[in-house]
Each structure stands twice: as structure tokens, then as C-alpha cells.
Amino acid sequence: MYYLYILTILALLISVFKSPDKTSKAVKIALKKFINILPAFLSMLILVSIILFLIPDEIILKYLGDKNKFVGITLASFFGSITLMPGFIAYPLCGILLKKGVTYMVLSAFSTTLMMVGILTYPIEKAYFGTRVTILRNIFSFFIAIVVALMTGIFFGEIW
Amino acid sequence: MPFSDKIKISGLFAYICFVAASFILNFNPGKLIGINFYSFSIEMLKLLPCAFILIGLFEVWVKRKTVEKHLGTESGFRGYLWTILLAGTTVGGLYVAFPIAYSLHSKGAKLSIIFTYIGASAICRVPMTIFEASFMGITFSIIRLLASVPLVIAISVVLGNYLTKRKYKVLPGK
Structure with missing residues (x-):
């Protein structure tokens, strides 16, 4: 994360050096864009706080280990789609699940839908790209995740 | 003010009241929701200002x-x-x-x-x-x-x- 701060500060310094006027314009644009999208972020944060309460990690741990692989994939992609968590929480969780014997295929379905399908980010995506595109992109992303999971399953020999 | 905005604002108000009341009355589910909200907001506030400044610089330069x-x-x-x-x-x-x-x-x-x-x-x-x-x-x-x-x-x-x-x-x- 620190490289982001360093990059931003460097970029700002170079920009100020080249043209203070343009820099202040850039900061104004940044501020305006940030304020414009703030309500959508607020909606997302409220949704996230409620969903994460309703679906804590223990529930995910419990359901992903289902004996039937296809039930496992379905539940994994469902949980992955409706929740949102940063990678530094998601992957340790996947690591625990892997040690508990959950298949790579199921974890692939979970982590890929988690990253690509955003039901909780719907307010933000809609604000930028409209309802139709948001729905289409999420449906397509869901199918990509399922295909990726099946390919992972084939590679690790977990399907048969 | 459009009707949909009124709904959103009353929803936000209800949410804030619920979380605040949960902390006062020590109602655990509400407190957990409040804590989730807080920790995710912090997570995002660490990234978003930098991201938007870079977007601003991108648009100008x-x-x-x-x-x-x-x-x-x-x-x-x-x-x-x-x-x-x-x-x-x-x-x-x-x-x-x-x-x-x-x-x-x-x-x-x-x-x-x-x-x-x-x-x-x-x-x-x-x-x-x-x-x-x-x-x-x-x-x-x-x-x-x-x-x-x-x-x-x-x-x-x-x-x-x-x-x-x-x-x-x-x-x-x-």
C-alpha cells in the first residue's frame, strides 16, 4: 500500500514543479469527483456492514466444506458474489479452508467471484456506468468465475 | 427533492439511529454492524484520496x-x-x-x-x-x-x- 502513497506524492511534486496552476486544477477535479461519488460509497458501506454481520466468516467456513463438490461450487460462488472483503482477509481465509480439505476448485469459485462480482459495489458501479451495464458485467463475471473454477478443478484433478 | 432521495436519506437516518442506539443499549448485532462500517470506511479512506488525486492528475496532464x-x-x-x-x-x-x-x-x-x-x-x-x-x-x-x-x-x-x-x-x- 505504501507504494501508492509514494507514487501519489511523487506525481504531485512533479506536477507542482511543472505547473502549479494545472496541479490545483487536478486537485479540484479530484475533490469534486470524490464528493460526487461519496453517496454511492456510503450506500455500499452500509450494505457491506450489514451483509458481513449476516454472513460472518464462520458461516462461509461451514458451508464451503460441503461434501458434494457442485453444491460447494454453487455456495462458494454465491457467498463470493454477495460479500466483499479485501484480499488480506480473503486469502488467509482460503488458506484455512484449503488446510481443512476444501478443494481448489471451490476456493477458486469463491475467490474469483469475490474479486469480480460485486453485488455490494452495485451502488458505485451504477453511478458510473448505469444499471444495464452493471447487471450485464456482473452476470458475465459470474460465468467467468464458474468457468475458471471448473478449469482449476480439471487441472487439480478434482472433478472426477 | 426527488422521492428516491427522500427514501435514501430516511434510510441513512434510520441506520445511524439504529447503530447509535445499539451502542447505547449494548445491543451486540447493532454494535457489530457499526464496527464493520467503521473498519471498512477506514480501509477505503486509506486508498481513495490517493486514487482520486491520481485521477485528477491524469485528467489534467x-x-x-x-x-x-x-x-x-x-x-x-x-x-x-x-x-x-x-x-x-x-x-x-x-x-x-x-x-x-x-x-x-x-x-x-x-x-x-x-x-x-x-x-x-x-x-x-x-x-x-x-x-x-x-x-x-x-x-x-x-x-x-x-x-x-x-x-x-x-x-x-x-x-x-x-x-x-x-x-x-x-x-x-x-
């Missing part, structure tokens, strides 16, 4: 022509390559990718490119992939990338072409 040439309708396969490299360095998640994709599009990047960008920033972020590999094994990460990147590009092209034919326009001014 990068010429429309440059973006059009490399990521516009005339750009070929290389456009996708650039986009995936750019996505690899993105931090955060989808919520950071959306405003960046929006800015790219308003500077002339074509639709299939911005969908590729959004998809790739979800699955190809370098720090995240390293983290993933350390928990799941490098084989898992490599298979996941090899399987998903071509699919993301293919689907983005399909979706982009479909929307371009339908004369889809991104809403201005966000």
Missing part, C-alpha cells in the same frame, strides 16, 4: 489523443496488453477500478478496454496475486490467471461491441 491512440477504437491487441499492465498496478478493489475506468473512458478509451480494465484489476493485481500465491500456492495463481485473463478479454470485447452497437453512452459528469 494526459492528452485525449494519447489515450485514444493507445486505448481507443484504433488500438489493437496492444491496447489490451497496456490495460492489463495498468490494472496489475491498481490497488484496492472494484470500487477503485470504477472511477479510474470512467476517467479512461471519458478520455477516449473504448468500452471493451474499460471492461478489460475493470475485470483485470479484479483478478490481476500484482500485490494481491503475490499474497494469493503465498496462501494457495503458485500453481493455483498461475492456473487462475491463465484461465481468467483470456476470458475477461473475450467477454469484454463481446460486451463492448454489443453496447457500441446499441449506442450506449456513459453518463457524463461523475
Whole structure:
């Protein structure tokens, strides 16, 4: 994360050096864009706080280990789609699940839908790209995740 | 004030009251929701100011022509390559990718490119992939990338072409 701060500060310094006027314009644009999208972020944060309460990690741990692989994939992609968590929480969780014997295929379905399908980010995506595109992109992303999971399953020999 | 805004504001008000009351009355579920809200807000506030400042600098300094040439309708396969490299360095998640994709599009990047960008920033972020590999094994990460990147590009092209034919326009001014 620190490289982001360093990059931003460097970029700002170079920009100020080249043209203070343009820099202040850039900061104004940044501020305006940030304020414009703030309500959508607020909606997302409220949704996230409620969903994460309703679906804590223990529930995910419990359901992903289902004996039937296809039930496992379905539940994994469902949980992955409706929740949102940063990678530094998601992957340790996947690591625990892997040690508990959950298949790579199921974890692939979970982590890929988690990253690509955003039901909780719907307010933000809609604000930028409209309802139709948001729905289409999420449906397509869901199918990509399922295909990726099946390919992972084939590679690790977990399907048969 | 439109009706939908009234609903949103009363919803927000109800949410704040509920969380505040939960802390006063020591109601655990409400407190957990409040804590979730807090920790996620902090997580995002660490990233968003930097992301938006970089977007601002991008809009001021990068010429429309440059973006059009490399990521516009005339750009070929290389456009996708650039986009995936750019996505690899993105931090955060989808919520950071959306405003960046929006800015790219308003500077002339074509639709299939911005969908590729959004998809790739979800699955190809370098720090995240390293983290993933350390928990799941490098084989898992490599298979996941090899399987998903071509699919993301293919689907983005399909979706982009479909929307371009339908004369889809991104809403201005966000």
C-alpha cells in the first residue's frame, strides 16, 4: 500500500514543479469527483456492514466444506458474489479452508467471484456506468468465475 | 427533492439511529454492524484520496489523443496488453477500478478496454496475486490467471461491441 502513497506524492511534486496552476486544477477535479461519488460509497458501506454481520466468516467456513463438490461450487460462488472483503482477509481465509480439505476448485469459485462480482459495489458501479451495464458485467463475471473454477478443478484433478 | 432521495436519506437516518442506539443499549448485532462500517470506511479512506488525486492528475496532464491512440477504437491487441499492465498496478478493489475506468473512458478509451480494465484489476493485481500465491500456492495463481485473463478479454470485447452497437453512452459528469 505504501507504494501508492509514494507514487501519489511523487506525481504531485512533479506536477507542482511543472505547473502549479494545472496541479490545483487536478486537485479540484479530484475533490469534486470524490464528493460526487461519496453517496454511492456510503450506500455500499452500509450494505457491506450489514451483509458481513449476516454472513460472518464462520458461516462461509461451514458451508464451503460441503461434501458434494457442485453444491460447494454453487455456495462458494454465491457467498463470493454477495460479500466483499479485501484480499488480506480473503486469502488467509482460503488458506484455512484449503488446510481443512476444501478443494481448489471451490476456493477458486469463491475467490474469483469475490474479486469480480460485486453485488455490494452495485451502488458505485451504477453511478458510473448505469444499471444495464452493471447487471450485464456482473452476470458475465459470474460465468467467468464458474468457468475458471471448473478449469482449476480439471487441472487439480478434482472433478472426477 | 426527488422521492428516491427522500427514501435514501430516511434510510441513512434510520441506520445511524439504529447503530447509535445499539451502542447505547449494548445491543451486540447493532454494535457489530457499526464496527464493520467503521473498519471498512477506514480501509477505503486509506486508498481513495490517493486514487482520486491520481485521477485528477491524469485528467489534467494526459492528452485525449494519447489515450485514444493507445486505448481507443484504433488500438489493437496492444491496447489490451497496456490495460492489463495498468490494472496489475491498481490497488484496492472494484470500487477503485470504477472511477479510474470512467476517467479512461471519458478520455477516449473504448468500452471493451474499460471492461478489460475493470475485470483485470479484479483478478490481476500484482500485490494481491503475490499474497494469493503465498496462501494457495503458485500453481493455483498461475492456473487462475491463465484461465481468467483470456476470458475477461473475450467477454469484454463481446460486451463492448454489443453496447457500441446499441449506442450506449456513459453518463457524463461523475
